[in-house]
Amino acid sequence: MSESVIRVDGLKKSFGGPPVLDGVSFEVRRGETFALLGRNGAGKTTTIRILLGLLKPDAGTVEVAGCDPQAQPLDVRSRVGYLAEDQAMYEWMTPVELCRFLQPFYPTWDAKLASELLERFELPRQQRIEHLSKGQTVKLGLAVALAYRPEIAILDDPALGLDPIARKEFNRDLIDWLQAEGRTVIYSSHLLDEVETVADRVAILDAGRIVRLEQTEVLRERVQRVMLPIEKARLLPAPEGLLDVRQHADHIEIVVDGIDTFLRDLAQAGVESEPAELTLDEIFAAFVIGRTDGWPEAPAPVTAS
Numbered sequence: 001m002s003e004s005v006i007r008v009d010g011l012k013k014s015f016g017g018p019p020v021l022d023g024v025s026f027e028v029r030r031g032e033t034f035a036l037l038g039r040n041g042a043g044k045t046t047t048i049r050i051l052l053g054l055l056k057p058d059a060g061t062v063e064v065a066g067c068d069p070q071a072q073p074l075d076v077r078s079r080v081g082y083l084a085e086d087q088a089m090y091e092w093m094t095p096v097e098l099c100r101f102l103q104p105f106y107p108t109w110d111a112k113l114a115s116e117l118l119e120r121f122e123l124p125r126q127q128r129i130e131h132l133s134k135g136q137t138v139k140l141g142l143a144v145a146l147a148y149r150p151e152i153a154i155l156d157d158p159a160l161g162l163d164p165i166a167r168k169e170f171n172r173d174l175i176d177w178l179q180a181e182g183r184t185v186i187y188s189s190h191l192l193d194e195v196e197t198v199a200d201r202v203a204i205l206d207a208g209r210i211v212r213l214e215q216t217e218v219l220r221e222r223v224q225r226v227m228l229p230i231e232k233a234r235l236l237p238a239p240e241g242l243l244d245v246r247q248h249a250d251h252i253e254i255v256v257d258g259i260d261t262f263l264r265d266l267a268q269a270g271v272e273s274e275p276a277e278l279t280l281d282e283i284f285a286a287f288v289i290g291r292t293d294g295w296p297e298a299p300a301p302v303t304a305s
């Protein structure tokens, strides 16, 4: 297993009200694409701002590329390429002018790479930034975040506001490129269709905690949907790892984390069932809005009167 380049342990943060982060821990390995998933307001940006040293946690420890972001914020910023969800740029500049403007701030700025990235992302070099499309602006943000060859790229909801085709294009062009370069990528998003194809591992953040952290493939193998006749389900206890139950007229539809064990239990009870794979979107929904209180009750024992 490759070494960790980001270590987060027991992170807590509140802004005066209830905790936004309530004991968040995870590690990101060198070269992997790690997706931080959460609904709006789940704390993704707060986590990222702490990683960058822009925000001080109330408790917990953070290490980014061997540095403490609070004690060494500049070291961290030179090792991390950051693409914020709302990119404010100098709109009156052209992409080429922006690169020239930023270069002196970064000792490791690679002008040749910057030029290649503008080419690669098909950005019009001499057009003012204010006249670029949203997709082009995102690509420009990424080009300048990578031109100083950071070890780690942190992309905070980068495809926010892009249409579905532009999002697909963003993945194809940008994430593929980052992965081919062997970069470590943290990708925060609440739009899961794009994460699904690129993330090696996903962390699901909900109510200030990571409720699941797993390899994307393993998550899709383990978390599946099963339909069961209600009269059969009544005879069984609710399975371990139950994430969601929906009652229909004569059957229930359930999502279980740990499908293999459950199928084995079903087979032992003589119940046949065909599981169905879920999209990452459906898995995510099961974790954060799933309801487990609908498992059918066993029938009351018949008592002699």
Ligand SMILES: Nc1ncnc2c1ncn2[C@@H]1O[C@H](COP(=O)(O)OP(=O)(O)OP(=O)(O)O)[C@@H](O)[C@H]1O
Pocket: 015, 020, 038, 039, 040, 041, 042, 043, 044, 045, 046, 047, 085, 157, 190
């Ligand atoms: N500086 C701040 N002061 C007060 N509350 C804040 C501050 N920054 C974030 N919050 C609150 O913390 C919570 C988490 O916000 P955060 O931006 O981290 O969420 P997020 O997961 O990135 O959401 P989104 O997907 O909408 O960007 C929200 O309720 C937000 O209002």
